[in-house]
Amino acid sequence: IDAKNSSMYVGDKWNEEDNFVSATDKAGNPVLFDPAMVSGSVDTTKAGEYPITYTNGVVKKEILVTVKENKTSMNSTSISGENDKETRNSQRLPQAGEVQSYNILGLSLLSLVTFIASKRKRKN
Structure with a gap:
């Protein structure tokens, strides 16, 4: 019999046949x-x-x-002060294909400045 180790996140679904x-x-x-081959269980909560064991x-x-x-709960960071505790969410990195709004604003502003500069050069 052959079976393999695996990893998953809290809340994912696990099936005995997956491994x-x-x-x-x-x-x-x-x-x-055959499910009868399997002993043990996984608590995905x-x-x-x-x-x-297979x-x-x-x-x-x-x-x-x-x-x-969960990926989202790993993004929380606890910060301790001398007399108090404060919990903050750390800023997560953008995922592939995801664009954050300040990137779009920055690119738009850069394009506008470049356009204005090119117009001024043509006049001179």
Whole structure:
């Protein structure tokens, strides 16, 4: 029997068959996945490492499913002062294909300044 480790985030869906790779019988013929092969469970509501065992007859394969904190909750930072605690959200980085509004404003302003400068040069 062969199975693989995996990682996911809190709130993602986990299926027992996701980590199953393959299995064969004593003669070497492929065996289809059967939920009865699996022992252990994954709690996708909280971060942690969850051992799962896949069994085929007397052969066992233990894997680890790692559930990580949500991407959004990893963006929170706690800042401590001398007498007080303040929690702030740290600024997240833009994702691929995402444009933040100040980038568009900056480009628009740069284009306007370039346009005005080119008009003044033509007059001189």
